[in-house]
Amino acid sequence: MILSSMTGFTRRQDEINLNDTTYQWVWEIKSVNAKGMDIKIKLPQWLADCDEIVKRVLGKYFARGTFYASLDIKTDACEQEAELNEPLLNTLIVKLNEVYVNNQELFTKPSPAELLKVSGVLNIKEKVLSSDELQLLKEALEKSFDGAALDLQQNRRQEGAKIADALEGILQKIQLITQKVEDICKNTADKMREKLQKQIQDLVSSPDVAPERLEQEVLFLVMKADVREELDRLAVHVKTARELLAEGEFVGRRLDFLCQELNRETNTLCSKSADIEQTKYGMELKALIEQFREQVQNVE
Secondary structure (H helix, E strand, C coil), rough: CCCCCEEEEEEEEEEEEEEEEEEEEEEEEEEECCCCCEEECCCCCHHHHHHHHHHHHHHHHHCCCCEEEEEEEEEEECCCEECHHHHHHHHHHHHHHHHHHHCCCCCCCCCHHHHCCCCCCEEEEECCCHHHHHHHHHHHHHHHHHHHHHHHHHHHHHHHHHHHHHHHHHHHHHHHHHHHHHHHHHHHHHHHHHHHHHHHHHHCCCCCCCHHHHHHHHHHHHHCCCCCCHHHHHHHHHHHHHHHHHHCCHHHHHHHHHHHHHHHHHHHHHCCCHHHHHHHHHHHHHHHHHHHHHCCEEEE
């Protein structure tokens, strides 16, 4: 499976001929990050019920993201038809001409534009598709939108592949640093013994301390600073993250939860630190985990 991003854009143009009239349209879909599924639709008023098509198709291909879908549709025919009532127009011409001829001092010459404004002379009819034609158009629009959604899915997967590479690179760095911390911890007991011995010498006049007592104190401090469990859990989380990346689709939420777990173990590792180098590596881990989290925010 391929990891998928939540950001993408696609534009698809199609057309259909119905009763010698060509309908041309453009679907546009844009998607951005979101915690869930949010769909915003912009359609012509006479095709408003096509919003169900948009929701159904997007739900088939995607699990997360905010989607902006819009449709721009045009036709090569006039959307309105004009019907001229010639008998009425001819009658008006004759009558008005008689009035004008007999009363030229009172009236101006009749204007054709004025005649067309007379009720009933010119009727404008909206061009309406039959129910069968409208159904054919909607089927074509759905097929076209399905293709656009597939294009968007491919677009998001291409971006997802780049994110997967970036996440794997971060995981490699996390793994390398945890190994360095593990190497540091191998010498923790010796370092603490030397540090404790020096502190005792600085505080008391007689540096002689029973070896058994010194070892007890060292053992207590080593146990308190032990980060073996944290390192083991970090290794398990890195392994789980790689498994999720290999699994691919719809793993964004689980990767986001994994970021929280990685951060929790790193915080504990830093709080237990008894070595400056260990603290430095702990801070590097926190920075890497934040980078990992930022990338994961864009994973579906």
